[in-house]
Amino acid sequence: EAGVTQFPSHSVIEKGQTVTLRCDPISGHDNLYWYRRVMGKEIKFLLHFVKESKQDESGMPNNRFLAERTGGTYSTLKVQPAELEDSGVYFCASSQVRVTEAFFGQGTRLTVV
Amino acid sequence: AQSVTQPDIHITVSEGASLELRCNYSYGATPYLFWYVQSPGQGLQLLLKYFSGDTLVQGIKGFEAEFKRSQSSFNLRKPSVHWSDAAEYFCAVGPFSGGYNKLIFGAGTRLAVHP
Numbered sequence: 001e002a003g004v005t006q007f008p009s010h011s012v013i014e015k016g017q018t019v020t021l022r023c024d025p026i027s028g029h030d031n032l033y034w035y036r037r038v039m040g041k042e043i044k045f046l047l048h049f050v051k052e053s054k055q056d057e058s059g060m061p062n063n064r065f066l067a068e069r070t071g072g073t074y075s076t077l078k079v080q081p082a083e084l085e086d087s088g089v090y091f092c093a094s095s096q097v098r099v100t101e102a103f104f105g106q107g108t109r110l111t112v113v
Numbered sequence: 114a115q116s117v118t119q120p121d122i123h124i125t126v127s128e129g130a131s132l133e134l135r136c137n138y139s140y141g142a143t144p145y146l147f148w149y150v151q152s153p154g155q156g157l158q159l160l161l162k163y164f165s166g167d168t169l170v171q172g173i174k175g176f177e178a179e180f181k182r183s184q185s186s187f188n189l190r191k192p193s194v195h196w197s198d199a200a201e202y203f204c205a206v207g208p209f210s211g212g213y214n215k216l217i218f219g220a221g222t223r224l225a226v227h228p
Binding site: 031043044048098102 | 145154155158162205216217
């Protein structure tokens, strides 16, 4: 069974550009989470989907970030326009029920120059 | 507010030596505690987790962790480190009451292993 898959693995963009990160959860997992690690700091929660609904988006840093999960399958996280401080590693995770059983993807390393 | 502190940013040990990575948490109720590892080029992998019961938890790859409520700690240990254990280790706590189905992570400890 495939795990959580994230695309791309690396992305380098210029400040002001738009980037879209994608996460494919494990099949059958209704819960999908986005986390981010910036500048070697702690991994921080961004948001949580249950199917296609945003259950908790308290960690989204500002309105330049837009997350979607159309159809309750894969999810995208768009950053528009990207700023230098958005650089970091973005992790996606999925679980059937609780986050205590979540599986994480390999992350997308975003570099904004 | 809930938080996780990993006091050591970097640790270097010799192969075959014992290892202890520290983790302290701040949480009002009985916590669920986790240790994750991120090896180079890999995603976050769960090493072990504590929910209740025996305070000494065994995990994968020969790791164990001990929950000490009085010290608000959940330190990770391994009796003999292998070169392949070089990675970054994250302690986490969660989820939380009120339907907040999320984890709070520490800043990580990067482990280097000398041959």
